[in-house]
Amino acid sequence: MNLTTLDHPLAAHLMAGLRDEATEPAVFRRLSRTLATLLVLEATKGIQTKRVAVQTPLASVEQSRLGQGLAVVPILRAGLGLLEAALDMFPDVAVGYVGLERDHESAVASSYYCKLPSLAGKLTLCCDPMLATGGSASQALTILKKNGATDLVMVCVVAAPEGVAVLQANHPDVPIIAAALDVCLNDHKYIVPGLGDYGDRLFGTL
Ligand code: PRP
Ligand code: URA
Numbered sequence: 001m002n003l004t005t006l007d008h009p010l011a012a013h014l015m016a017g018l019r020d021e022a023t024e025p026a027v028f029r030r031l032s033r034t035l036a037t038l039l040v041l042e043a044t045k046g047i048q049t050k051r052v053a054v055q056t057p058l059a060s061v062e063q064s065r066l067g068q069g070l071a072v073v074p075i076l077r078a079g080l081g082l083l084e085a086a087l088d089m090f091p092d093v094a095v096g097y098v099g100l101e102r103d104h105e106s107a108v109a110s111s112y113y114c115k116l117p118s119l120a121g122k123l124t125l126c127c128d129p130m131l132a133t134g135g136s137a138s139q140a141l142t143i144l145k146k147n148g149a150t151d152l153v154m155v156c157v158v159a160a161p162e163g164v165a166v167l168q169a170n171h172p173d174v175p176i177i178a179a180a181l182d183v184c185l186n187d188h189k190y191i192v193p194g195l196g197d198y199g200d201r202l203f204g205t206l
Contacts, residue, residue, distance in 0.1 A: 003164050003176045004042060011038050011179050018157065019195045025204040029081065032129070032202060035157060035179055036085035040125065043153045043177045044070065044090075047123045066090075071119050071149070075100050075128040075140050078199035082127040082155060094122065098143055100136045107189035109136040111143070119149040129157035129198045131178065132191050134166030141171045157198070158182050160191045 014035040017023050023031070050067030053060055072086040073079075076099040086093055099113030126140050137154055144152060152174045154167060159178040162185050167176060182191050190196070200206045 032081040036082040069122040071122040079127040124149040131156040131159040131163035134163030
């Protein structure tokens with residue numbers, strides 16, 4: 001399976017807070033941002049590096065520096081909850097946005113916005129906290145590939161087996177990083193146990 005889940009007590013602790021229905025949006029946003037730090041670190045493990053000579057006060061040493069550009073593309077709106085951590089860690093990151101919204105009845109996502117930087121040669125993180133049916137993520141990855149992305153990672157908070165299967169079928173070249181792999185989808189295509197509607201909980205639109 002092309003899926004890596006975080007294996008760290010802090011990630012589990014943060015997930016407990018995000019899942020808790022009593023967690024208010026202000027705390028939800030903070031937990032989301034901290035968890036995103038762990039996710040982005042894992043998702044960028046394979047970024048290309050280059051060897052450079054660095055002069056310390058004592059000696060010259062050969063050291064690795066980042067050797068590949070990074071792009072982060074949150075899927076609006078909930079993906080915004082994962083953006084700030086990437087900006088903090090990688091200030092030179094290029095940022096794009098893909099707006100997708102699921103229809104409440106059919107759960108099929110449709111696109112309403114797209115603004116992307118140049119993606120050629122960059123490690124591109126497509127960020128969407130909830131991988132449910134996989135429809136949104138699959139559409140977004142197709143858009144990113146059409147716009148030149150060749151080195152992609154899908155970054156999620158909670159993945160459902162159904163969504164993972166869809167991405168593996170449609171985008172087998174794209175690794176998935178998630179904080180948790182949950183059990184299934186319910187009849188309304190929400191992830192169980194999940195954490196509810198991420199966008200609503202992040203922005204207080206319950
Ligand atoms: C949610 C979530 C994902 C999508 C996942 O977005 O943020 O984008 O659903 O579901 P899928 O895997 O079945 O496509 P939503 O459409 O609710 O929009 P929002 O982020 O604006 O709340
Ligand atoms: N979108 C969400 O925000 N939550 C789910 O469980 C499924 C889709």
